[in-house]
Amino acid sequence: MCQSRSDQPVYVESVLEQKVKMLFSGSIFSITINATVGLILIIVQLPVIPVSTSLSWYAVLLMVLISRCVLLVYWQRDEDKTERNQARWIQYFRFSILVTGSIWGVGGVILMPLDSMAYQTFLSFTIGGLSSGGMASLSVDRRSVVAFVLPTMIPHILLLIQEGEPITYGMSAMLLLFLFFVFLVARKSGETFLENARLRIKALESESRLRMMLDFSPIAASIIDIRTQEVVFANKSYAALIDKKHQEALGLKLRRYYANKVEYDETVKLIERGQQINNQLVELNVTESQQTTKWVLASYLQIEYHSKQMILGWFYDITDRKVMEEHAQHLAHHDALTGLPNRILFRERLHLAMTMAERDKYALALMFIDLDEFKPINDSYGHDVGDAVLIECAERIRSCLRKPDSVARLGGDEFVVLLHKVTDEQAALQVGEKVLEALQGPMTFEELTVSVGASIGVALYPLHSTEEDGLLNCADFAMYDAKRHGRNRVRLFQNEYK
Numbered sequence: 001m002c003q004s005r006s007d008q009p010v011y012v013e014s015v016l017e018q019k020v021k022m023l024f025s026g027s028i029f030s031i032t033i034n035a036t037v038g039l040i041l042i043i044v045q046l047p048v049i050p051v052s053t054s055l056s057w058y059a060v061l062l063m064v065l066i067s068r069c070v071l072l073v074y075w076q077r078d079e080d081k082t083e084r085n086q087a088r089w090i091q092y093f094r095f096s097i098l099v100t101g102s103i104w105g106v107g108g109v110i111l112m113p114l115d116s117m118a119y120q121t122f123l124s125f126t127i128g129g130l131s132s133g134g135m136a137s138l139s140v141d142r143r144s145v146v147a148f149v150l151p152t153m154i155p156h157i158l159l160l161i162q163e164g165e166p167i168t169y170g171m172s173a174m175l176l177l178f179l180f181f182v183f184l185v186a187r188k189s190g191e192t193f194l195e196n197a198r199l200r201i202k203a204l205e206s207e208s209r210l211r212m213m214l215d216f217s218p219i220a221a222s223i224i225d226i227r228t229q230e231v232v233f234a235n236k237s238y239a240a241l242i243d244k245k246h247q248e249a250l251g252l253k254l255r256r257y258y259a260n261k262v263e264y265d266e267t268v269k270l271i272e273r274g275q276q277i278n279n280q281l282v283e284l285n286v287t288e289s290q291q292t293t294k295w296v297l298a299s300y301l302q303i304e305y306h307s308k309q310m311i312l313g314w315f316y317d318i319t320d321r322k323v324m325e326e327h328a329q330h331l332a333h334h335d336a337l338t339g340l341p342n343r344i345l346f347r348e349r350l351h352l353a354m355t356m357a358e359r360d361k362y363a364l365a366l367m368f369i370d371l372d373e374f375k376p377i378n379d380s381y382g383h384d385v386g387d388a389v390l391i392e393c394a395e396r397i398r399s400c401l402r403k404p405d406s407v408a409r410l411g412g413d414e415f416v417v418l419l420h421k422v423t424d425e426q427a428a429l430q431v432g433e434k435v436l437e438a439l440q441g442p443m444t445f446e447e448l449t450v451s452v453g454a455s456i457g458v459a460l461y462p463l464h465s466t467e468e469d470g471l472l473n474c475a476d477f478a479m480y481d482a483k484r485h486g487r488n489r490v491r492l493f494q495n496e497y498k
Contacts, residue, residue, distance in 0.1 A: 016086045019140050020075075023093050026137045027072045031065045033133060034100065038062075041111065041126050048113035057110060061103050068096045094147050097138065101151035104130060108156030117167065120160075124171055127156050128178055220296070220315040222254065223305050226272060229253050232310065241294065241315055242286050254313070259283040259293070271300050271311055282315075295322040335409040337387055338394035346408035346416060350468055353418060354461055362421045364461040365428035368475035369397065369435065371413035372453035372487045381448065388445050389452060396438040400431065416475070425460060425492055432456045432490035440488065453488035455479050464493050 038061050042054035075089055108127045113119045131149045138144040153175060160172035220238035222231045231238075234249040242249060242257055258264040260283065267277055277300040284294045296315040303312045333345035341349065350366075357364050371393060378386030390413065397407045397415060404420040417435070422428050439454045457478025465471040474493040482491040 016083060016090065017081060020086050020090050020093070022140050023090070023138065023144065024072055024075050027068060030134070030137050031068055034104075034130075035062065035065055037126060037130055038107070041107070041123070044122060045111050045113070045119060048116050048119050049111050053110055057103070057107050061100075061107070064096070064099050064103055068100070071096055090141070094141070094144050097134075097144050098147040098151060101134075101148040104152040105155040108152065109159050112156070112159055114163075121171070124156065124160070124175065127153060128175060131178075220317065222249070222313050222315075223303070224254060224311040224313060226268075226302070226309050226311055229255060229268070232306070238315065241296070241317055242284070243292070257284045257286055259285050267298075267300065268311070271302050274302065276301050279316075294319045338391050338409050340394050340398075340415075341406065341408040343408065343410050346406070346410070346418070347468065349406055349408075350418060350471075353420060354466075354468065354471075357420075357461060358466075363423070363463065364471075365419040365422040365431070366459050366461070366471050366475045367417040367419070367428070367432055367435070368457040368459075368472070368479040369415040369417065369439075370455050370479055370483070371415075371439070372455055372483075374413040374452055377450050377452065381450070385445060385448065385450070389443060389450065392443050393439055393452065396441075397435055400434045400438055416472075422460065425458075425463075428458050428460060429490055429492060432458050436488065436490055455482035455487050456490040457482055457493065458490060459493040464495075 038058050042049070042058050045054060071092060078085070078089070104127065108123065112123055131152050134148040134152070135145050138148060157172045157175050160175070161169065215235050217235060218237055220241040221235050222238045223233035224230065225232050230251050230253055231249060234246070236246050239246045239249040242252070244252070255261060255264045263282070267280065270277060277298065279297045279299060282296050282298045284296060286292050286294055295318050297318055298316075299314045301312045303310055305312075333342060333348075334340065335342045353364055371389075374386070374389065377389060390409070393413075393415070394407070394409065397417065401407060401417065401419075405418060407415060407417045409415050417431075419428060419431055436454055436456055439452060442449050442451050457475045457480070459465065459471050459474035459478060461471055464474040478491045478493040481494075482489045485491070
C-alpha cells in the first residue's frame with residue numbers, strides 16, 4: 001500500500017534549495033516573456049532598423065532562451081538535493097541570466113534608431129519594463145537581479161548619454177533612477193524571501209520533531225483535520241488501539257469509534273473554541289460489530305500542522321485497569337460463588353425500592369429463604385458438592401422471578417428475594433410457593449443426586465414495616481416460623497411474632 005502524503009517523513013528544504021526551486025520554477029514564464037517581448041520589439045523597430053540586424057539579434061536571443069529551457073529540463077531531472085549541488089545549479093542559473101541580460105544590452109544598442117525620438121522612447125520603455133519584470137521574477141536572489149538588470153540597462157543608458165541631447169540626458173537620468181529603485185525593491189524582496197524561508201524551515205523542523213516524538217511515543221497519538229475530521233497522522237500505538245494496520249488508520253474518522261457520538265461532537269466544539277481537553281474518559285468501540293470495547297483517557301489540543309488547524313489527540317489505554325476496577329467493583333457487590341448480589345448491594349437495592357414504592361404508593365414483598373437439609377449434604381459430600389448445590393439453587397430462584405425482581409445471597413445457605421409492585425399477600429405467597437417447588441426438585445451432579453428444601457418467610461412493605469431493617473427482621477421471623485412448623489413451607493409474617 002502506498003504511503004499517503006500526510007504520513008511521509010517531513011523533508012525540510014534549505015534556504016538555498018528553496019531559492020533554486022523558485023528561480024527555476026519561474027523560468028518558463030520568464031523565457032516566454034523574453035521571447036514575446038523580443039519579437040514585438042523587432043516588429044515595431046522594422047521601419048527604422050535593418051531587418052538583418054533585427055533578425056540576427058533575435059536569433060541569438062532565441063538560442064540563449066532555448067539553452068535556458070535545456071538547463072531547466074536537466075534541473076528537473078536532478079534528484080540530488082545536497083547543498084553543494086544546489087550551489088552548482090544556482091551558478092548555472094545566474095550565468096544563463098547574465099547571458100540573457102547581455103543579449104538585451106546589445107539589443108538596447110543595435111536596435112536604437114538615431115533619428116527617431118518616438119522609437120527611442122519605445123526602446124527605452126521596453127528595456128525598462130523588461131528589467132522591472134526581471135526584478136520581480138528574480139527578486140529571491142539579489143545576484144540574479146544584478147546579473148540581468150545591469151547588462152540589460154547600462155549599455156542603453158550609456159548610449160542615451162552619448163547622444164548628448166537634453167531629452168536623452170533626461171531619459172538616461174530617469175532610467176538610472178529606475179535602476180536604483182529596482183535594486184532597492186530587489187533587496188527588500190530578497191530580505192522578505194529570506195525571512196519567510198527561514199520561518200518555513202523553522203516550522204517544518206518543529207513539525208518534524210513533533211512527528212518524531214509522536215512516532216516513538218508508547219501512547220497512542222493522532223492528528224485530525226478539523227475541517228474533514230479525518231486522521232492525517234497516526235503513530236503505531238494509535239493504529240494498534242483501533243485494531244488497524246498502520247496505513248489503514250489514516251483517513252479514518254475518530255468519531256466512528258466513539259461509543260458516545262454526542263460526547264465527541266461536544267468535545268470538537270470545545271477544541272474549535274480554543275479549549276484544551278485533558279484526560280477525558282472515553283469508551284471506544286473498535287470493531288464494526290461493537291463487541292470490542294476499549295477505555296482511554298483522551299487529551300486534545302488544537303495545533304497548526306501542514307499550515308492548517310488540526311487536532312492533536314493523545315489516547316492512554318486504560319482498558320485493563322478499567323476491567324480490573326469493574327471486576328473489583330463486581331466482587332465488592334456480588335457473591336463470589338453464585339454471582340448474585342451480596343448483602344451490601346441488596347441493601348442498596350432495597351433502600352432504592354422502598355423509596356420508589358413510597359413515592360409511587362405501591363407494595364413490596366421481601367422473602368427470606370433458608371435451605372433445609374443443606375448442611376448434611378455439605379458435610380457428607382464435601383464443599384465442592386455443597387458449592388454446586390448453592391449455585392443450582394441460585395439459578396432456580398432466579399428463574400422464578402420477574403425482571404424487576406432481584407435475589408441476593410446473604411451468606412451460607414441464606415438467600416433473600418425482593419419482589420416489586422406486589423398486588424397483595426397472596427401474590428407474594430404464590431411466588432414463594434413457586435420458588436419452594438423449584439428448590440425441592442432433585443439435583444444431579446455427575447452420578448450423585450441430592451435434594452434440598454427451603455423454609456421461606458414473607459413480609460410486605462408497608463404492611464409489616466416501613467423500615468429496611470424492620471422489613472428484613474419480619475421476613476426473618478416468618479422464615480423461622482416456617483422451620484418451627486416442619487420446614488419446606490412458606491409463611492407470611494404475622495404481627496404476633498413480635
